[in-house]
Amino acid sequence: MSQQSQQGQPPQQQEGHGEERKMRPQPEVVKPNYHAANKLAGKVALVTGGDSGIGRAVCIAFAKEGADVAFIYLDAHKDAQQTRAAIEAEGRRCYVTAGDIGDEAFCQRAVQQTVGELGRLDVLANVAGEQHPQQQFEDISDEQLQKTFRTNIFAMFYLVKAALPHLKPGSAIVNTASVTAYQGSAELVDYASTKGAIVAFTRSLSEALAERGIRVNGVAPGPIWTPLIVSTFPKDKVASFGQDTPMKRAGQPSEVAPCFVFLASDDASYITGQFLHPNGGRVVNG
Numbered sequence: 001m002s003q004q005s006q007q008g009q010p011p012q013q014q015e016g017h018g019e020e021r022k023m024r025p026q027p028e029v030v031k032p033n034y035h036a037a038n039k040l041a042g043k044v045a046l047v048t049g050g051d052s053g054i055g056r057a058v059c060i061a062f063a064k065e066g067a068d069v070a071f072i073y074l075d076a077h078k079d080a081q082q083t084r085a086a087i088e089a090e091g092r093r094c095y096v097t098a099g100d101i102g103d104e105a106f107c108q109r110a111v112q113q114t115v116g117e118l119g120r121l122d123v124l125a126n127v128a129g130e131q132h133p134q135q136q137f138e139d140i141s142d143e144q145l146q147k148t149f150r151t152n153i154f155a156m157f158y159l160v161k162a163a164l165p166h167l168k169p170g171s172a173i174v175n176t177a178s179v180t181a182y183q184g185s186a187e188l189v190d191y192a193s194t195k196g197a198i199v200a201f202t203r204s205l206s207e208a209l210a211e212r213g214i215r216v217n218g219v220a221p222g223p224i225w226t227p228l229i230v231s232t233f234p235k236d237k238v239a240s241f242g243q244d245t246p247m248k249r250a251g252q253p254s255e256v257a258p259c260f261v262f263l264a265s266d267d268a269s270y271i272t273g274q275f276l277h278p279n280g281g282r283v284v285n286g
Helices: 003-007 053-064 077-089 104-118 142-166 189-212 227-232 235-239 257-264
Strands: 044-048 068-073 094-098 123-126 172-176 215-219
Touching: 044 053, 044 104, 044 142, 053 068, 053 077, 053 123, 053 257, 068 077, 068 104, 077 094, 094 104, 104 142, 123 142, 123 257, 142 172, 142 189, 172 189, 172 257, 189 215, 215 257
Parallel strands: 044 068, 044 123, 068 094, 123 172, 172 215
Antiparallel strands: none
16 A cells, blocks of 8 residues: 555655654554563664664664663754654663764764763664665766765764774674665665665674674665655655555564564574565565
8 A cells, every 4th residue: 555545644755854753644663562572671772863764663672672772863853852752761761962974983972972871882773874866877976976875884884893892792783775785776776786785794794793792684674664765755656655565565664673673682693694674575685
């Protein structure tokens, strides 16, 4: 079903980075029947892009599972306040910082401040990303190319480098790729390229850190109803978003967050270098 037929409200288009609080219909960030089991009790997690979308759902799921949560966001301050409130409503501590993860110095400060405020770091969830659809390949500017790569993949290098001195055996890193890394996208060539790089980064980093007892895995979502969609695609594509999947609908952030919980938890103690694929039924090799 389309978002409109699901909720009785027409999908919209937003400018800028998009704000979850203005989306109609609202994304579902927590499944009504979600049963937490303290899978992350005593842990501290740092999540990028925690203000909205998948990042918000991951933050809340981590908090429900017993983790204290720090998250980074760019500039959607009101959305970030809502995420903080949801984390604290679970009785967990929360630290929030705003800035550009494409800036290595900012990433270093964010990690240091997280450890300073919450005492340790056990889980790094790299969720934040950006995309800029272009109908013609030639329209991808040098500025767009560099910005997309800096946010989507360079930031992961920066954050992992900053986090490693604080991660111990049993810690976990969970990266976010995309179905486009496996199937490509004619309108998102630069974005899909970064996601392919994230797959290789995750597999390589998992081998590099295995001897330290740090697991590195990833999640490769398909079409998920988030602010990224309403802020980057035209209204007609928003209206039909996700209908080309075998399940004929877009997924919700609440349907992706449990993948992060599993990979961050000790339930995945013998899994590293792997990807989970919440994508509505698209079969990929990966």
